[in-house]
Every structure is written in C-alpha cells, then in structure tokens.
Amino acid sequence: MANAGKAPISIVPYDENWPALFETERSIIANALGDNCIAIHHIGSTAVLGLAAKPKIDIIAVAKDRTSAIGGLEVAGYVHRGEWNIPLKCGFSKMGTPDVNLHLFFDKNHPEIELNLLFRDHLRANRDCRDAYAALKMEILKDETSHQRVGKNAFPLYTLRKGTFIKAIAKELGFNRLRILKCTTDDEWNAVKILRQGTFFDKPGVADPHFWTFDHPEHEHFVLYHGVKIVGCAQIQFRAKTADALLRTIAITEESRGQGFGSEFLRNIEEWLKVHNYKILYVATVGRPIDFYKRHGYTEMPVDDPQLDPEDVTFGKVLI
Numbered sequence: 001m002a003n004a005g006k007a008p009i010s011i012v013p014y015d016e017n018w019p020a021l022f023e024t025e026r027s028i029i030a031n032a033l034g035d036n037c038i039a040i041h042h043i044g045s046t047a048v049l050g051l052a053a054k055p056k057i058d059i060i061a062v063a064k065d066r067t068s069a070i071g072g073l074e075v076a077g078y079v080h081r082g083e084w085n086i087p088l089k090c091g092f093s094k095m096g097t098p099d100v101n102l103h104l105f106f107d108k109n110h111p112e113i114e115l116n117l118l119f120r121d122h123l124r125a126n127r128d129c130r131d132a133y134a135a136l137k138m139e140i141l142k143d144e145t146s147h148q149r150v151g152k153n154a155f156p157l158y159t160l161r162k163g164t165f166i167k168a169i170a171k172e173l174g175f176n177r178l179r180i181l182k183c184t185t186d187d188e189w190n191a192v193k194i195l196r197q198g199t200f201f202d203k204p205g206v207a208d209p210h211f212w213t214f215d216h217p218e219h220e221h222f223v224l225y226h227g228v229k230i231v232g233c234a235q236i237q238f239r240a241k242t243a244d245a246l247l248r249t250i251a252i253t254e255e256s257r258g259q260g261f262g263s264e265f266l267r268n269i270e271e272w273l274k275v276h277n278y279k280i281l282y283v284a285t286v287g288r289p290i291d292f293y294k295r296h297g298y299t300e301m302p303v304d305d306p307q308l309d310p311e312d313v314t315f316g317k318v319l320i
Contacts, residue, residue: 192223
C-alpha cells in the first residue's frame, strides 16, 4: 500500500560542501561510539564528486557492541529507525544541516558494506557511469508516483526503481557475496512466489495457500541473494506470547543447492532472531531434510501450533 505522507524527493546539483559535512558528522559519530567504533564510511551519491543527489549525507558505521552503539548515537541526536530491509543492521536518521541517514553494522565484512563501497568507488572512477546514474534519477522523478512509499518498510518507489541500475553495476564488477534481505521489491516477491510454488506446491491444481502472510505482521519473508541473483527464500512466523518463532518455509533454488547456501541462510536467520530476543526456533519435519537441521543443532522438541499436523514431528533449537 502506498504512503505519500513525506515530503517529495528532490535532486540537487553536486555541492562541494558535502565532503566537509560528512567529516563533521564523522567526528560526531566517532565520539558517540568511542572505543566501540570500527569504521566509518561516506557512501551514496553525496560521496561521488560531481554527482547530483538528494541533499542527504549517507554514512555507514561499524561498531562492536549493538546496545552501547545505539545508546551513544541517540545521545548524539540520531533517531533509531530500525533495520529497514537489511537484517542485523540499525538504521538512523538525523534532521538538520545536513540531513543524515546512518547505516550501522556490527561486522566489518558485511556484504552490504562491500556492495555500497564497490558501487561508490565505481561511480567515482567512471564519469560516464556517474552521469548515466544522475540522468536515471532525474528520469525516475518525472513520474509522480516515484515519491510514493510502499510496503512494510515504506521505501519510496524512487529508491526501488534505481535497483536495476545498481544490480547491473554489481554484476559487471563481479560482486558475488551472499546477502540476506527482507522481501521488499516486486522482483523479490515474484521470486518468492515462484520458488515457494515450485518447492512446496508444484502439483496440478495446488496453489500456494499462504500468500496472505506476505503482509501479515506476525510473518517475515526473507530472500537470499548470491550476488544479484535470488537463490533462496524463507518465511518466519513470530509467536510473541511464547517468545519463540517458527520456520515455516526455507528453500534454495535447485541449481544453487549443495554449496552451503542453506546453512548460511539458516545461520543468519538464527542470529537475527537472537538479536530480537526470540528464545527458540522451531521447524516441522513435513517435507524437510531432517538431517540438515540435526547438523545445525536442532533436536526433537514439541510445539503447540494449530497449523501443524498433530502427527508431525517438530524440531527446535534454543537460541538464547
């Protein structure tokens, strides 16, 4: 559902003051994080000389400890906005001169950091690509719907419509890291539908009965990227009353199996649930490779859930 409650997006010519504004903000962030700080990077269009951009400084910071980092940044005037579409990230904003978006990570080798720096450095080194990106942004803004915000994370269509360009550059540069994102774009939702249908409901006349979960607050859907290609999806159901969660589905495309992608996907989901204080992750054995879960520390564990067949054997893992 669209949300047009925020101010329209504007693109302005490159401002030679942007690097200095970043340096000022860098000092504030470094002081707020103290010894907890690992790295701070200027990213986004304001980090590229000569590139027209929204007058907003985008910054990546890396810290060791989540709790103290959030507290220190809030004292420094940053407002914690949640993860947006990237699990295990904290997003912050700061209004003023300048407006700032801060993306806080807790792993200096996080694939999203590499992707952002790769794209920034490519634009810095390639004027033609930089100018093509600027032209694309102006073309997108000619469509008034580009200002609308959509989905759970309320991203503007302007942001989503730049995705194809960014993916093309990442593919050209050979970016091939595994990335886990919350399902957000039309391409991601379509990939989830196709993968779920082919994995769980690929029979004549049998359609996926769980599309209703796509917008349901008790469910989260993830996609697994290998570089810029979606190779997996997963669905988590939250059980707030019992502080646990159910892994409803997890699937890897057939051509991507046997490469450890499923293990990495599951590990990241577990870590994400731990950060959000979910104590146990359950999984039913219906159509699932039981040995896979046993290898990852899951043991037979009953769970009371009306959507599961009483005869199904369920496994679980204590996360915290």
